[in-house]
Amino acid sequence: MRAQGLSRRFGELLAVDNVDLQVPRGQVYGFLGPNGSGKSTTIRMLCGLLEPSAGEIEVLGLAIPAQAEALRRRIGYMTQRFSLYEDLSVRENLEFLAAIQDLPRVQARQRVDALLQQYRLQDRQVQLAGTLSGGQKQRLALAGAVIHAPELLFLDEPTSAVDPESRRDFWEALFELADAGTTVLVSTHYMDEAERCHRLAILDRGALVADGTPAELCAQLQGRTLKVTASQPRQASRALAALPGVLSVAQIGTELRVLCSEGAADTSVLAQALAAADPQASIEPVAPNLEDVFVAATRGRGREPAA
Numbered sequence: 526m527r528a529q530g531l532s533r534r535f536g537e538l539l540a541v542d543n544v545d546l547q548v549p550r551g552q553v554y555g556f557l558g559p560n561g562s563g564k565s566t567t568i569r570m571l572c573g574l575l576e577p578s579a580g581e582i583e584v585l586g587l588a589i590p591a592q593a594e595a596l597r598r599r600i601g602y603m604t605q606r607f608s609l610y611e612d613l614s615v616r617e618n619l620e621f622l623a624a625i626q627d628l629p630r631v632q633a634r635q636r637v638d639a640l641l642q643q644y645r646l647q648d649r650q651v652q653l654a655g656t657l658s659g660g661q662k663q664r665l666a667l668a669g670a671v672i673h674a675p676e677l678l679f680l681d682e683p684t685s686a687v688d689p690e691s692r693r694d695f696w697e698a699l700f701e702l703a704d705a706g707t708t709v710l711v712s713t714h715y716m717d718e719a720e721r722c723h724r725l726a727i728l729d730r731g732a733l734v735a736d737g738t739p740a741e742l743c744a745q746l747q748g749r750t751l752k753v754t755a756s757q758p759r760q761a762s763r764a765l766a767a768l769p770g771v772l773s774v775a776q777i778g779t780e781l782r783v784l785c786s787e788g789a790a791d792t793s794v795l796a797q798a799l800a801a802a803d804p805q806a807s808i809e810p811v812a813p814n815l816e817d818v819f820v821a822a823t824r825g826r827g828r829e830p831a832a
């Protein structure tokens with residue numbers, strides 16, 4: 526999947542701004558960004574649901590949106606709203622989706638049976654979808670999105686309504702799909718999920734501000750993250766946050782995590798400011814994590830991150 530110069534306007538608002546993307550086959554590719562950064566709008570354009578204002582898109586060798594109809598049968602799409610028919614049973618939901626995808630009767634029955642088993646819904650098949658728990662609804666929605674064994678799966682914040690165990694479960698299912706050759710493009714607000722992606726794109730106000738593997742993105746911040754152990758963490762935090770070149774100071778228990786702008790991590794300047802605020806405080810370098818990457822990519826452009 527490739528996009529070049531992809532943009533989308535809604536009136537005055539430039540929701541997606543000149544985005545270039547390349548997603549290799551069989552990978553789990555993550556989309557990360559604050560609320561309103563253009564993740565859903567980009568996903569909707571890539572799967573042919575929304576016309577771009579400008580740019581080129583090629584998905585599975587098809588030009589989008591011109592060949593969107595041919596693409597429809599080769600992709601799956603799932604959003605946080607799960608789009609289930611609440612008044613139909615679990616099995617009926619899957620049978621209905623199989624019919625929409627024109628699966629022949631016998632094949633449809635086999636596929637529904639296999640998916641009920643795979644997504645641990647066989648005991649629930651006669652239950653109305655509306656009465657399922659959040660995690661069960663999510664599993665049913667995923668089973669529905671892959672009923673026709675799509676080559677590419679678009680998931681727009683699929684885990685925002687479920688508990689941590691269901692999220693972990695869901696990610697196991699995504700890796701099974703990727704292992705079987707399905708390309709997965711998934712948007713998320715969770716750093717632990719972003720960490721698991723093969724590759725990540727970070728969007729901020731419609732623009733692509735970072736793109737790479739989690740390890741590559743973290744490596745780019747090498748030398749810019751520090752840990753402070755303080756007896757007066759609030760005072761220490763205020764003193765550090767006021768320094769030029771300090772992008773963020775986050776308190777984690779009694780420790781502070783400090784992120785500096787590029788070329789600004791001068792430990793002696795930070796140590797001096799720290800000593801004045803809290804004589805017992807100590808400062809040391811730490812390895813960058815994805816939250817640091819997210820903050821650097823979004824706050825570096827002059828705005829508070831949302832996640």
Ligand SMILES: Nc1ncnc2c1ncn2[C@@H]1O[C@H](COP(=O)(O)OP(=O)(O)OP(=O)(O)O)[C@@H](O)[C@H]1O
Binds near residue numbers: 538560561567
């Ligand atoms: N149909 C529309 N009409 C007008 N504005 C829209 C429309 N769809 C999206 N937008 C605007 O475009 C911007 C990007 O929205 P989008 O839903 O793509 O962001 P997002 O990154 O998916 O956000 P979230 O994380 O909150 O889901 C927002 O400012 C939104 O209000």
